Amino acid sequence: MKNFLVYMTKILIVIFLVAMILDCIYTAVFLQSKNRGKIETVFNSKAQKLDVLILGTSRAHNHFVAQMFEDRGLKTFNYGISGGHLFETSLLLKLMIERKYTIKNIILEADLSLASDKESEGITAKFLPYIHNSAIIKEHFKSDANFNKFYYIPFYRYIKYDSKIGFREVFYAAVHKKTNVLDNLGYYPLIKHKNGNMKNNIINLNPLPHNKYYQEIKNICKANNINLIAVMTPMCENVVGMNYFEKVKKVYPEIHNYENVVVENKYFSSCGHMNDTGARMFTARILKDFFKK
Amino acid sequence: MFFNSLAFAIFLPIVFFLYWFVFNKNKSTQNVLLIVASYYFYSCWDWRFLFLLVFSTFLDYYTGIQIEKGKSEKRRKFWFWLSIIVNLGFLGIFKYYNFFAGSFSELLNSAGIKVSPLLLDVILPVGISFYTFHGLSYVIDIYLKRIKAEYNFIDYSLFVSYFPLLVAGPIERATHLLPQLKVKREFDFEKAKEGIYQIIWGLVKKVVIADTCATYANAIFDHYPSMNSFSLILGAIYFAFQIYGDFSGYSDIALGVSKLFGLDLLRNFNYPYFSRDIAEFWRRWHISLSSWFRDYLYIPLGGSKGGIWIKIRNTFIIFLVSGFWHGANWTYIAWGFINALYFLPLLLSNSNRNNMDDIQLKFDFSSVKVIISIVFTFALTCIAWVFFRAKTITDAVLYLKQIISNREFKIEYLANDRSNYELIVMIALFTLVEWNIRNKIEPISGKRTTLKLALAIAAIMAFGTFSDYKEFIYFQF
Numbered sequence: 001m002k003n004f005l006v007y008m009t010k011i012l013i014v015i016f017l018v019a020m021i022l023d024c025i026y027t028a029v030f031l032q033s034k035n036r037g038k039i040e041t042v043f044n045s046k047a048q049k050l051d052v053l054i055l056g057t058s059r060a061h062n063h064f065v066a067q068m069f070e071d072r073g074l075k076t077f078n079y080g081i082s083g084g085h086l087f088e089t090s091l092l093l094k095l096m097i098e099r100k101y102t103i104k105n106i107i108l109e110a111d112l113s114l115a116s117d118k119e120s121e122g123i124t125a126k127f128l129p130y131i132h133n134s135a136i137i138k139e140h141f142k143s144d145a146n147f148n149k150f151y152y153i154p155f156y157r158y159i160k161y162d163s164k165i166g167f168r169e170v171f172y173a174a175v176h177k178k179t180n181v182l183d184n185l186g187y188y189p190l191i192k193h194k195n196g197n198m199k200n201n202i203i204n205l206n207p208l209p210h211n212k213y214y215q216e217i218k219n220i221c222k223a224n225n226i227n228l229i230a231v232m233t234p235m236c237e238n239v240v241g242m243n244y245f246e247k248v249k250k251v252y253p254e255i256h257n258y259e260n261v262v263v264e265n266k267y268f269s270s271c272g273h274m275n276d277t278g279a280r281m282f283t284a285r286i287l288k289d290f291f292k293k
Numbered sequence: 294m295f296f297n298s299l300a301f302a303i304f305l306p307i308v309f310f311l312y313w314f315v316f317n318k319n320k321s322t323q324n325v326l327l328i329v330a331s332y333y334f335y336s337c338w339d340w341r342f343l344f345l346l347v348f349s350t351f352l353d354y355y356t357g358i359q360i361e362k363g364k365s366e367k368r369r370k371f372w373f374w375l376s377i378i379v380n381l382g383f384l385g386i387f388k389y390y391n392f393f394a395g396s397f398s399e400l401l402n403s404a405g406i407k408v409s410p411l412l413l414d415v416i417l418p419v420g421i422s423f424y425t426f427h428g429l430s431y432v433i434d435i436y437l438k439r440i441k442a443e444y445n446f447i448d449y450s451l452f453v454s455y456f457p458l459l460v461a462g463p464i465e466r467a468t469h470l471l472p473q474l475k476v477k478r479e480f481d482f483e484k485a486k487e488g489i490y491q492i493i494w495g496l497v498k499k500v501v502i503a504d505t506c507a508t509y510a511n512a513i514f515d516h517y518p519s520m521n522s523f524s525l526i527l528g529a530i531y532f533a534f535q536i537y538g539d540f541s542g543y544s545d546i547a548l549g550v551s552k553l554f555g556l557d558l559l560r561n562f563n564y565p566y567f568s569r570d571i572a573e574f575w576r577r578w579h580i581s582l583s584s585w586f587r588d589y590l591y592i593p594l595g596g597s598k599g600g601i602w603i604k605i606r607n608t609f610i611i612f613l614v615s616g617f618w619h620g621a622n623w624t625y626i627a628w629g630f631i632n633a634l635y636f637l638p639l640l641l642s643n644s645n646r647n648n649m650d651d652i653q654l655k656f657d658f659s660s661v662k663v664i665i666s667i668v669f670t671f672a673l674t675c676i677a678w679v680f681f682r683a684k685t686i687t688d689a690v691l692y693l694k695q696i697i698s699n700r701e702f703k704i705e706y707l708a709n710d711r712s713n714y715e716l717i718v719m720i721a722l723f724t725l726v727e728w729n730i731r732n733k734i735e736p737i738s739g740k741r742t743t744l745k746l747a748l749a750i751a752a753i754m755a756f757g758t759f760s761d762y763k764e765f766i767y768f769q770f
Contacts, residue, residue: 001313003482011489011746018751155754163760168711 019155026158026170030129033173037181038079039126040173042092043134047100051075052291054186055089055217056109056233058082062273063233064107065283066185072293078186080109086213087119091127091140093220098136103226107286110214110255111232112272114207114248119144125161189276190269200271203241207248214252229290230255234262234282236271261285294337295765296546297499304334309553313480320477324451327554331456335419338460342418345383350453352379353428354446357435361442373436377429384425387417392621420460422618426585427453431467433589440467448474455556457547461540461765463561463581470556478555487738488552493749494735495545499765500757502723503538506531508758509716512707514682517692521701524713525692529675532682534720536766537566540579543765545735564731566674566724567652569666571635572645574674582618586611597640604640609633619681624689628681635673651732719756 033040051074054064060080069076081088089108096103127137131150141147150157158165180188214230221228232245232255245259262268267278274282287293294300308330316326336343356376363369391412398410431452434440443449452471458464513520513528520528544561551558559581568574575583591611595603609630616629639645652667654660676693683689705713730736737745 001480001482004480004485007482007486008489010743014743014747015750018747018754022751022755159754159757159759161760162758167755168715 016154019153023154023158026155026165027129027132029170029174030165031133033176035176035178035182036169036173037126037179038081038186039088039092039123041182042079042095042099043127043130045099047102049075049102050077050104052105052107053096053101053103054078054080054107054109055093056080057084057089057113059111059233059272060107060109061186061188062190062269063109063279063282064187064286065189065276065279066187068280068283068287069291070185072287072291074291074293076185078184080186081123082188083120084113084123085116085118085120086110086113086211086217087117087140088123088127089113090213090216090220091137093217094136094140095134097220097224098134103224105227105229105290106217106221107290108217108228108230109233110230110252111245111248111259112202112205114211114214114252115205117208117212121161122164125157125164128157128161129165131157187279189279190273192266192275192277193269197270199238199240200235201240202244205241205244207244207251209251231286232257232259234259234267234274234278236265236268237263238265239271256289258282258285294334296543296550297496300337304330305550305553312554317477320475321447323478323554324447324474327455328447328451331451331454331459334456335454335459338419339416345418345421346424346454349380349383349424349428350450352376353432353453354443354449357432357442357449358444360432360435369436373432376432380425380429380432384421386413387415387421389617389621396623423462423464424453424459426464426582430464430585430589434467440471443467443471445475455551457551458558461543461547462579463544463547463559464585465559465581469559473556481555484552484555487734488549490735490737490742490746491545491549491552493549493746493753494737495542495547495549496753496757497749498538498542498545500759501538501752502719503535503542504758505719505756506535506538506716508709509707509711509713510535510682512709512711513713514692516708517688517695520695520699520713521703521705522696522699523702524705524707525696525699527713527717529679529692530720531716533566533671533675533678534723536678536681537562538723539766548734560734564727566671567667567728567731568670569648569652569663570639570644570670571632571673572639573648574670575632575636582615586615590614597645601641605637608637608640612636623686624680624683627686627689628677631677631680635677 030040031044034044035041052066052069054060054066054076057080061078061082062080064078064080066076066078079092081092093106127141128150130137131141132138138151141150144150146160149160218228220226230252232248235242242259245257248255249257262274262278262282267274267281269275294304308326311330312323312326316322332343332346335346353376356372359372360369360376363372391410394410394412398408401408431440431443435442443452448471451474452465452467455465455470510528510531513524514532517525517528541562548558548560561579561581563577563580565574565577568577591607594607594610596607597604612629612633613626614629616625616627616632619625619628636645639647648666652663654663679692680686680689683692707713726736733739737749739745
């Protein structure tokens with residue numbers, strides 16, 4: 001039995017060592033990844049100057065045509081992240097500030113995401129490889145229930161989110177396989193889907209009265225003299241509970257309601273996402289209203 | 294509580310510690326501890342099913358003794374049939390009632406008689422098919438005077454409810470497991486080491502092979518009408534490896550865990566995808582179930598003795614029942630039927646026992662023939678698996694039809710945001726490893742153990758699928 005207990009201890013040591021080695025390898029790969037996604041790109045970037053920075057969820061990613069800003073002489077990049085929440089948006093902005101980005105204006109898509117201050121599992125995972133390399137990321141995740149596991153158990157974060165930051169992603173990052181997320185200055189144009197879901201029910205959705213991460217973004221902008229333009233973006237006609245946007249306006253009067261700027265279904269790919277034509281109409285309106293362009 | 298869960302990783306060391314350090318006075322204390330642990334393990338699914346397990350245990354224990362004590366044949370027969378009817382009755386109610394009621398009403402509806410079936414709102418108790426077959430083999434063996442009845446209730450209870458085999462087998466025989474439970478187990482370092490290796494290799498099969506293949510197979514099977522031939526062929530192969538990795542991985546973990554307690558369980562898999570014909574495949578796949586049906590159904594029906602029609606009848610009975618054992622769905626019956634069709638020519642030409650020897654490959658023509666036979670048998674197996682995996686027989690037929698009619702062999706992007714071909718290298722590597730260890734139980738033991746152990750652990754961590762967690766497929770049976 002003594003031999004067996006010694007043997008099991010050896011196995012546990014092997015498990016620990018393997019976890020440590022894999023953790024180091026995976027983290028090293030992510031530390032040099034630049035063309036896979038917006039989070040890796042920002043983390044591994046240097047100081048930049050931007051006239052307009054676009055932040056938000058897929059409703060920013062698919063709605064703001066960054067090239068239209070560039071065409072009018074505004075250096076712009078769309079950092080909207082599909083599937084992201086304000087938790088990730090705020091962290092991404094903090095990383096940019098840490099990297100000494102000089103930003104004049106931020107357009108923040110803040111509407112449906114105001115209903116939650118939880119993290120988005122799929123997106124939050126993309127920050128975790130850097131948890132030991134960034135005090136900001138470490139601090140941001142401190143309130144997470146799994147923080148101790150992520151931080152202290154080697155390789156745990158890669159196992160927990162294997163579909164996002166597991167072997168497949170590491171392999172593609174190592175061989176520098178490009179994704180299309182960074183094309184078109186971060187804007188992803190959608191096409192009109194024949195079978196796109198043109199219904200949505202947000203009747204039970206309510207904006208949080210004090211969304212922690214929205215407040216954080218506001219504070220960062222204030223502290224860094226950034227002009228924050230928070231906007232609500234359009235949804236299709238068949239939405240049940242459209243008064244959500246009025247509720248947002250009531251709680252956060254500074255957020256501009258552009259929900260009804262584009263209405264007709266022909267400008268939408270799905271109910272919550274405009275197609276390229278709709279996005280261009282919407283962007284033109286934003287440029288005219290806020291940049292007089 | 295699944296073998297690949299954190300809960301089990303905590304449960305197992307606690308039971309191991311108590312077993313060898315606290316309850317190791319004699320075999321009775323060891324057995325009592327294992328029963329308590331097994332009942333706790335089982336109750337983690339649903340404690341209400343414990344009553345069914347205890348009742349089933351008591352029924353077979355009592356009827357076993359009554360059969361042995363029975364002075365007249367009539368009395369023995371009474372107790373024997375009582376056990377059979379109650380055991381199969383439970384299985385019938387929980388597993389098959391809704392299927393029969395639904396199918397019967399569909400039949401009547403198609404004949405123009407409108408009826409709505411009276412369906413039961415019950416969940417299938419985990420492992421019921423396995424422990425029922427345990428009990429049945431015990432009672433049948435006593436009735437046929439192959440074994441003596443067990444008078445020690447604790448020993449018998451452990452035989453039925455021993456947690457490593459409780460929910461998905463292997464289906465043990467009283468002649469094999471009970472004698473081991475009658476003696477005090479002494480700790481054997483080498484056996485425990487073997488057990489650990491087998492657990493780790495089982496985990497590789499489950500989380501690396503089965504669960505990864507599952508994400509691709511599901512993406513293909515769930516969208517088969519829009520998939521090209523290449524994806525559909527790969528889908529069938531991925532499912533073949535999914536079910537193999539899942540079930541043989543489970544069996545490896547069960548055998549390995551049991552070795553930690555000094556108990557050997559029956560081997561359930563012997564590299565079935567290296568079979569040279571379907572008969573050999575069935576000698577290597579789910580061995581404990583195949584041999585159960587052989588001993589308690591096929592041979593009593595006359596086996597391969599008798600005329601040609603008897604042989605055909607018995608072959609179809611055993612394969613159809615085997616298919617139906619897996620689940621109350623026509624797809625499983627179709628799967629059994631197809632395997633019977635595969636098997637029949639071998640039986641009728643007396644070549645079903647041709648490939649009994651070990652597989653040897655050399656640089657000669659006969660080896661080419663062996664490789665072709667293996668590939669051909671695997672292809673047949675994959676076709677049958679399509680029926681096993683599909684939701685309906687129509688889906689399975691359309692799936693196969695789409696393979697033939699589409700004729701596109703291009704890389705395709707799947708619903709799981711992955712390309713169809715991505716697992717080919719992993720499957721090829723796994724097959725190569727299995728080929729090299731086909732005369733062993735697992736690849737870790739032998740030379741350079743520490744290195745192989747580290748590689749297996751690294752494979753589990755790096756290549757395993759954890760976020761898209763999958764239960765063991767055979768738990769539902």
